[in-house]
Amino acid sequence: MHEAVIRMIFEDEATAKSITFAIEPDNLQAPSTLDIKSKIAGKCLEVSITCRGKLETLIQTVDDLLSCVQVAEKSIKCIQ
16 A cells, blocks of 8 residues: 655635635546545645555655646646
């Protein structure tokens, strides 16, 4: 089993919440070998990933997650 915890700090709590809501649908559709949990503490978003498969799967999941966060963050900045 492989695990990763990613902590991201945003400008404010509203941005952290918006990004969490943006990535949540992808997390819910994850394969059964992956557990992805998000939690918000103020302007900090923490994502915990547990992978019961290959290390490569965990690495790809982290990469996909960070890409989605980046797109969501850029979208929020465009709207503001």
